[in-house]
Each structure stands twice: as structure tokens, then as C-alpha cells.
Amino acid sequence: MHPQTTGRWTPAALSADLAASTAMPASLATKTIALWRSASGRLTASDDRCPHRGMRLSHGFVRGEALSCIYHGWRYGQDGQCLRIPAHPDLTPPKTIRVETYPVIEQDGIIWIASGEDAGTPPPLNGLMPLRSLSVSAGIAAIELATEAKADADGLLKPSDDAFCLLLAPQGEAATLIHVLVSADATPPQRIAVSRQAETLRRKAEAASNQGAGS
Incomplete structure (x- = not known):
């Protein structure tokens, strides 16, 4: 998160x-x-x-x-x-x-x-459902730079295009697991479009990380 x-x-x-x-x-x-x-x-x-x-x-x-x-x-x-x-x-x-x-x-x-006891409960996704997961060779700061958005306190990041959200899980300083979330009523064409957008964002974040941005 x-x-x-x-x-x-x-x-x-x-x-x-x-x-x-x-x-x-x-x-x-x-x-x-x-x-x-x-x-x-x-x-x-x-x-x-x-x-x-x-x-x-x-x-x-x-x-x-x-x-x-x-x-x-x-x-x-x-x-x-x-x-x-x-x-x-x-x-x-x-x-x-x-x-x-x-x-x-x-x-x-x-x-x-x-990672410990008494952690409460995870945040609700409020009508969103997972579409796919992506491993990104970039930290959260580079992902925020690529999406021009900030992750909230629950690790949810909403790009300017509001068709989907990203749920971020850090995997160290320069790697992040992204879960791509879409509305539960998204159509198959919408899910395909979101998947392609997420791939584009991954490439942008990794390029930004390679250039030292967001570090």
C-alpha cells in the first residue's frame, strides 16, 4: 500500500x-x-x-x-x-x-x-472490481508522475481519465504491483480499453523511473 x-x-x-x-x-x-x-x-x-x-x-x-x-x-x-x-x-x-x-x-x-495483528479491515472498493494486475519496474512516485495523480491514503490512485482506478502495492523502492480496477458494470470493450491504458501508463512510469524522475 x-x-x-x-x-x-x-x-x-x-x-x-x-x-x-x-x-x-x-x-x-x-x-x-x-x-x-x-x-x-x-x-x-x-x-x-x-x-x-x-x-x-x-x-x-x-x-x-x-x-x-x-x-x-x-x-x-x-x-x-x-x-x-x-x-x-x-x-x-x-x-x-x-x-x-x-x-x-x-x-x-x-x-x-x-503485516501484524489488529490491522482492522482493508478499505472497501465501493463498486469497483479488479480487472488485472501489473508488475511495474517503478516506485509509486514515478507512477504518480506518469498518471498526473496522487494515491490516496488507501493506496488508490485515480488517473485523470476516470474510467478506472489503480490500487498500488509497493514491492520495494523501485517496483510496484498495480491492481487495475474498473466499475463492476463495465462492458467488455471498456475493460479492453482500460487494460490497454494501464499498459501505456506502465511504460510511461518505467520510462520516468529510468530517467530518474519521481525518485
Whole structure:
């Protein structure tokens, strides 16, 4: 979200991008997160490193209501606790073997992750719906320069063309994940036009960043 203005919620991914029984990487500020959806549809966000050998858990596979590391198959529950070590099938893993988990909420077609407890609720999108996400090699300042608009306290940026909005999630100093939002009643031609406009804005923001603008 917009730095120091939005509490601790980050719009990490679109709901449509994470099917049941799948895992994916996501970012929380400068940290990589393993985001996964169980077979029943429940979401979990955890640190992306298996405590055993450091393999990324976002590369793992989901079976039922647990996530298994792709390397040696250590299995973790939705509370982050290790449930099974295949090399020692009769062992009950000690409580010390676990990965940190984070609050996660699915709202308005967006998956939000919080970096701490008591973060409240994510901001409502008020009739907007996600169209697509774009990874931009530019910081928020360069994006604001390219759009000639400012992000508000919720990380929402409305370009001068009011056909769509952008929801910004910083991915470090020079990278931003943009979720493109449109009105829920937008027609297919309008959605196509907005997608093309967003691509143009991405190129402008990256060019501005390369030229040192907005830094």
C-alpha cells in the first residue's frame, strides 16, 4: 500500500489468480510470502521459507488443507505448524518447527495480507472490481508522475481519465504491483480499453523511473 498511509494491509493478489489447492508467491513490503488456498478454499499466508532447507514454500504443493514443501515434503497446516516429516513418518513434529503466518482477508476480489495483528479491515472498493494486475519496474512516485495523480491514503490512485482506478502495492523502492480496477458494470470493450491504458501508463512510469524522475 502507499507508504506510511494505509496501516498494515497490502493488496497482495487477485482472488481469481489463486485457485483452490494451489500456492503462489506474494510480497509484503520487502518480504516474500507463500500464499496458498486449501482444497476447501481457505486462505493462508506464511513466510516463504521452509525451516528445513530454506526452499520456497510458494513452490510447494497443496494437498487437502495443508501445504507441502516441494523439496523434502515437510507439511504445514494453516496455523504454520509442521504436521509431518516424510523421512520420519512416526515422528510427531515438535511445536518449534513452524513458519510464521500473517492475517489474510479476501474482499472485493482482492487478497489482502497484513503485516501484524489488529490491522482492522482493508478499505472497501465501493463498486469497483479488479480487472488485472501489473508488475511495474517503478516506485509509486514515478507512477504518480506518469498518471498526473496522487494515491490516496488507501493506496488508490485515480488517473485523470476516470474510467478506472489503480490500487498500488509497493514491492520495494523501485517496483510496484498495480491492481487495475474498473466499475463492476463495465462492458467488455471498456475493460479492453482500460487494460490497454494501464499498459501505456506502465511504460510511461518505467520510462520516468529510468530517467530518474519521481525518485
